[in-house]
Amino acid sequence: xxxxxxxxxxxxxxxxxxxxFTLPVPFGPRGxxxxxxxxxxxxxxHAEVVHAAPLSGDFSFYVAYGRTEVAVDVDxxxxxxxTGEKLYSMNEACAAIREKLGRKVVVVGACTGFDAHTVGIDxxxxxxxxxxxxxxxxxxxxxxxxxxxxxxNEKLIDYAVKVNADAILVSQIVTQKDVHIRNLTELIELLxxxxxxERFVVCAGGTRISNKLAVELGYxxxxxxxxxxxxxxxFLIDRLVDKVAPGGA
Amino acid sequence: MESRLHxxxxxxDRARELASRIVAPVQEFIDAHTTVTVERATLRLAGADGADxxxxxxxxxxxxxxxxxxxxxxxxxxxxxxxxxxxxxxGLNRKVAEGLRVxxxxxxxxxxxxxxxxxxxxxxTRRVRGNRSLREExxxxxxxxxxxxxxxxxxxxxxxxxxVKQARAAAEQGADVVAVIRTTAQSLLDYVPYxxxxxxxxxxxxxxxxxxxxxxALDEVVEREGRYVYLTNYASGLCMPEIAAMGALERLDxxxxxxxxxxxxxxxxxxxxxxxxxxxxxxNAWAGVIINTGEDNYLTTSDAVEKAYTVLAxxxxxxxxxxxxxxxxxxxxxxxxxxxxxxxxxxFLMELSxxxxxxxxxxxxxxxxxxxxxxxxxxxxxGVVQNSLFNFVSQMTxxxxxxxxxxTEAIHTPxxxxxxxALENAKYVMNNMADLGAEVEFRxxxxxxxxxxxxxxxxxxxxxxxxTTGLMDAIAxxxxxxxxxxxxxxxxxxxxxxxxxGYWNPFEEHLHRELGL
Numbered sequence: 027x028x029x030x031x032x033x034x035x036x037x038x039x040x041x042x043x044x045x046x047f048t049l050p051v052p053f054g055p056r057g058x059x060x061x062x063x064x065x066x067x068x069x070x071x072h073a074e075v076v077h078a079a080p081l082s083g084d085f086s087f088y089v090a091y092g093r094t095e096v097a098v099d100v101d102x103x104x105x106x107x108x109t110g111e112k113l114y115s116m117n118e119a120c121a122a123i124r125e126k127l128g129r130k131v132v133v134v135g136a137c138t139g140f141d142a143h144t145v146g147i148d149x150x151x152x153x154x155x156x157x158x159x160x161x162x163x164x165x166x167x168x169x170x171x172x173x174x175x176x177x178x179n180e181k182l183i184d185y186a187v188k189v190n191a192d193a194i195l196v197s198q199i200v201t202q203k204d205v206h207i208r209n210l211t212e213l214i215e216l217l218x219x220x221x222x223x224e225r226f227v228v229c230a231g232g233t234r235i236s237n238k239l240a241v242e243l244g245y246x247x248x249x250x251x252x253x254x255x256x257x258x259x260x261f262l263i264d265r266l267v268d269k270v271a272p273g274g275a
Numbered sequence: 276m277e278s279r280l281h282x283x284x285x286x287x288d289r290a291r292e293l294a295s296r297i298v299a300p301v302q303e304f305i306d307a308h309t310t311v312t313v314e315r316a317t318l319r320l321a322g323a324d325g326a327d328x329x330x331x332x333x334x335x336x337x338x339x340x341x342x343x344x345x346x347x348x349x350x351x352x353x354x355x356x357x358x359x360x361x362x363x364x365x366g367l368n369r370k371v372a373e374g375l376r377v378x379x380x381x382x383x384x385x386x387x388x389x390x391x392x393x394x395x396x397x398x399x400t401r402r403v404r405g406n407r408s409l410r411e412e413x414x415x416x417x418x419x420x421x422x423x424x425x426x427x428x429x430x431x432x433x434x435x436x437x438x439v440k441q442a443r444a445a446a447e448q449g450a451d452v453v454a455v456i457r458t459t460a461q462s463l464l465d466y467v468p469y470x471x472x473x474x475x476x477x478x479x480x481x482x483x484x485x486x487x488x489x490x491x492a493l494d495e496v497v498e499r500e501g502r503y504v505y506l507t508n509y510a511s512g513l514c515m516p517e518i519a520a521m522g523a524l525e526r527l528d529x530x531x532x533x534x535x536x537x538x539x540x541x542x543x544x545x546x547x548x549x550x551x552x553x554x555x556x557x558x559n560a561w562a563g564v565i566i567n568t569g570e571d572n573y574l575t576t577s578d579a580v581e582k583a584y585t586v587l588a589x590x591x592x593x594x595x596x597x598x599x600x601x602x603x604x605x606x607x608x609x610x611x612x613x614x615x616x617x618x619x620x621x622x623f624l625m626e627l628s629x630x631x632x633x634x635x636x637x638x639x640x641x642x643x644x645x646x647x648x649x650x651x652x653x654x655x656x657x658g659v660v661q662n663s664l665f666n667f668v669s670q671m672t673x674x675x676x677x678x679x680x681x682x683t684e685a686i687h688t689p690x691x692x693x694x695x696x697a698l699e700n701a702k703y704v705m706n707n708m709a710d711l712g713a714e715v716e717f718r719x720x721x722x723x724x725x726x727x728x729x730x731x732x733x734x735x736x737x738x739x740x741x742x743t744t745g746l747m748d749a750i751a752x753x754x755x756x757x758x759x760x761x762x763x764x765x766x767x768x769x770x771x772x773x774x775x776x777g778y779w780n781p782f783e784e785h786l787h788r789e790l791g792l
Contacts, residue, residue, distance in 0.1 A: 048692045079695070082444035087692045140460035140476065142541070145575060145649060154578055157616070157650075174542075176460065200459055200477045202433065202688065233653075233685060251653050251685075 032097045041094040043070065048087050053080030061088040070094050108229070108237040108247035108261045116160055119259040123167035126267045132169045133162055133262070134186045135195035136177035139209040143199035144175045146232055150195065150255050159254035168259070179213040186226060193227040193262050201234045207243070214244035227265045229258065278635050279717055280628070280727045286735055287636055293738040294591040297746050302599050305553045308546070309778070311338050311465065311770035313554045314349035316516035317782045319524075320558075321350060321395045322364035324483065326469035327372040334517070335466045336371050340378045346775040350782065352377045354391045359383060364395075392781040399524075400785070406526040407563040413503045420502040424644070424669055424677035426701055427452035427507070431688045433475030435485045439492040444691055446496040446504045448698045452529065452676065454507035455489055457481050462512025462541050463766060467521065477688065481508050481518055486525040505529055507567070511537055513547075513767050515555035523562035529608065529676075530559055533569035534596040535589070538750060539758050540572050544765035545750055556600030557786045566602065567676065568593040571612035571645035576756045579614040579649075580622075583629055584733035585755065586611050590633065591738065592746075594640070601790030604639035608676050612645035613665040617657075623664060624722045630672040632727040641675025644668075651684035658682040662697065666704040671712040677701065 035042025045065060051057045058078045065073035070092025077089035114122055123131055135147045149156035151172040153163040162170040171189060173182065186194050196213060198206035210230050217223040223244075230240040231249040240248020247261050315323075315334035325333045341349055356377040357367055371377065382388075428450045430441040435455075442453045458475030471488060472480040479485060486508065493504045505528035510518040515532065522530055534552045537543035559566055570586045570593075577585065590609045597607050611633050615622045633642055647661045662680035669677045679697040681689045689697075717723045741749040753759035786792070 046692065048690065081691055081695050082447045085444060085691055087695055140463075142459060142462075148576065157618075176463065176541075202476050205459075205476050 027101050028099045029101050030097045030099055032094065035093075041071075041096070043092055043094055045090045045092065046088065047090075048081060048085055050085055052084060053078060053086040057086045058088070061086075061090060065090045065092045068092070069096060106236075106238050106241070108240075108249060109257050109264075112260070113256050114260045114263065115256060116165055116259070119256065119263060120165055120167040122263050126263070127270065130167050130169050131193070131262060131266065132171075132189055132191045133193045133195060134171045134173065134182065134189060134191040135162075135197065136173035136182050137175040137197045137199070138177050138179055138182055138213065139198075139205070140176055141198055141200045141206075141209070142175045144172075144197070146199055147172060147174075147195065147197035150197075150231065150249075150253065150258055155255055157254070159256060161255050162259065165255070165259065179209070179216050182213070183216060183220065183222065187222070191226060192266055193229065195258065196228070196230050198230065198232040198235065201232070206232065206234070210240075210243050210245070218244075227262055227269075229261070231258075279715075280631055280635055280724050281719060282632065282635055282727065282731065286731055290587075290591050290731070290735050290738055291595075293735070293742050294595040297738065297742050298592065298595040298599060301549055301746055302553075304546070305550050307774060308550045309345070309348070309772050309774050309780075310547055310550050310767070311345065311772075312514050312551055313516050314338055314345060315466075315514075316520040316554060316558065317348070317350050317780055318353055319517055319520040320399045320782050321353060321392075322398070323353060323368060323371075324469075325368040325372050327374075330469065332466050332469050333368050333371050337377055340376055344378065346772045347777055348774075348779040350392065351382070351388060351779050352380075354388050354395070355383055356380055358387050358391050388779075389781075396781055396785050399782070403523050403562050406523070410503070410526060410528060410563060413497060417497075417501055417503050420500075421451045422449065422702070422705065424674045424705075425451040425505065425641075426698060427454065427643075427676055427678045428694050428697070429454045429456050429678075429689070431456040431478045433458065433477070433479055434473040435471055435479050435488050436473065438479055439489060441691060441694070442489060443492055443496055445694045445698070446493060447500065448695050449702060450504070450679075450694070450698060451502070452505040452507055453489070453493060454529075454531075455479050455481070455485070457509050462509070462537070463543075465513045465767065465770065467514050467517050481521070483521040483525060486521055486527060490525055490527070505565075507531070510555045510559065510566075511569075512541060513537075513543060513551075513770075515548075515551040516558060519555040519558040519562075519564070522564060523558050527562075527564060529565045529567055530555075531569065532556060532559060532566040533610075534593050535750070535755065536569040536572060538760050538765065539756050540569075540576075542760065542765050544768035544771070545747055545760060545762060546771050547765070547767040550771065552596065553600050554783070556597060556602055557783075557790060557792070560601035560603070560606060560790055561786055563606070565606050565608050565641060565676075566597065567608040567643040568610040570610040571614065573756050574612050574614040575649050576758070579612070579616070580619065580625060582756075583625075583730045584737050586629070587633070587636070587730060587734040588737050588741070589755075590637065591734070594637065599792075601786070601792050604637070605641065607637070607640040608643040609633065609637055609640050610643045610645060613647050613668060613680075614645075614649050617647070617650050617661055621722060623668075625726050626664075627668050627672065628723040628726040629730065630668050630674060631723070632730060634672050634674065636731075643676040643678070644674040645678050646680030646684075648680075648684055651680075653686060655682040655686075658684060659696075659700065663700055663704055666701045667708065670705040670708055671715075673712060 032041040073092045152161040155161035229247045235248045237248040318334045323334045359380045428445045430438045456478035459477040471484045507529040510530040510532045537548040538545045573585045
């Protein structure tokens, strides 16, 4: 089966798309035409620049609309999310841990390298959580250690060994010049060098992290925008249960 | 301004009295100690600059030579080297970079050292006073051209030359304040890199040359646009006083500078931070710099509704530490933030209450108001609305320094257009409702007034607890932001020294005299 879809403005298949961007050209009729041509070259029909403004002597800003013929077949799409459609709530997660593992789950998390942005790891781990989703510290069956910001990868591993952790969570928010990739790769390499990779379930999170990227980098799972503690808890429980009884429920 | 929140003055006085008693014992500790970066800042004020072939800055080379004798003050050895070698400052910088040991030279007659130091202090004073009067002259010439509140934007490309383009564009669009955010982790370097830099992560290295490049670029815009543009950097982390010294020399106008931020949020040792913040603030006070304190950080870590009192308590403490370092009220950009969960019913009323309360309790301070960040999502369209509400509160409550919220806050460092859209938003809101604040009175029994009174009461209770515990133990026990920082842990403790009886620092003495401390 195929289900072909295009962007929807006000009529099915009109292909309407909204764009905004800056061009390094002075504001004026030439800039405006450059913007329109650019939208056309992206493949849009009816390219229309609806707003233009000068940003400085050499830069100008545009808002444009266009219509596209490009379409995707949603039935051929395979989504790689770390967690499936079924999510445990906090209480369900704790019940599942009691029932399937029979002991507390130990989780160590940190914002590693030079990254000082704890907002991501705090959202997942802190008692309060984020957006009315409690963090792992609130889970009665989880022992959560949030090591905070700018934690060197070595220290994170040492700590995980010390508290006999089941899982390591790494948050990376700063992604300029791909610094997060280097940092995430280093953690996996260090774990492998010390023969510890299989001992932990290792997850990466951050606004620019996807499950696909994390798996490519050697992680068990990755979590991006819109992740709450429930997503991470569900994933961890499934993996840990799988470790105890591979292939089982 | 009469109180629209009917704040009880006697409770505000009580909070100030508590803050004063909390800070006093810490001041005693501070005055008995120095640190490696206080000594390096002193050397920088005296003219020490440059780096050796490995990039180690001259002030660090000098300090490393003296490690055992740092408690006497580093300047003695530096001044002695000038006297003994007969070199001028530039010549000595070169020689130290080439390997000269200033600790190996026999000490000259104290009178000769005093005389040479007096020359260096005078030269530095001429430069800093010159910067200060130039700023004052430009502000007077272009009086009334800046926005109120001052519109503050950040540039953060990592490359100083790219920063210049972004900063110029923002200034031309109406920004009053440009902050060059520092590269991730510079706060944890125990040195300040040398020269212009083009590589950084999430920001650009603070170096004296980068300061000079950005100052020159903004000064061009100042003349062209007929409006002063304030340049801002970060006198925070392990090199607070050195950055303040560089800023004084290169005419920076504002410095992020908090008395406890480094301890809590960067795990820098508390003794080290307390000593460093004092010297950095004396330099800022002397240079006419407006400091921006970091209370917004309490709210990105904890809940903005429940922990509002920690912000007010920190403002009182920052104010007290600032007074003790000679800063005037007009130099105290006390921080706070619009960080409540946007889904809370009547959350806006609480934001308005908090902002107006800060305004009324610190009437002369140019309050630094920070935009929503924690609850910004990838929904840029909602982000614009959140920023508009933030702009509304800021204008209505008469904030002093307004850091513009970016619609792409949770996504990437700002594109040029993001800053433009933020400026347009602020200019629209603030012009369109310019005098609304003066039109409105609040109900004595209403949510806004009651909320402000409740937060003040919680603040007084919190300060009472800190006073009983002692500030250092309160930090160790996790009373601030739920973060525990023991006295003897944290970065930079090895750079702390108890001053010896013979400690000699003519720059410090000069600052004390100038600031009436």
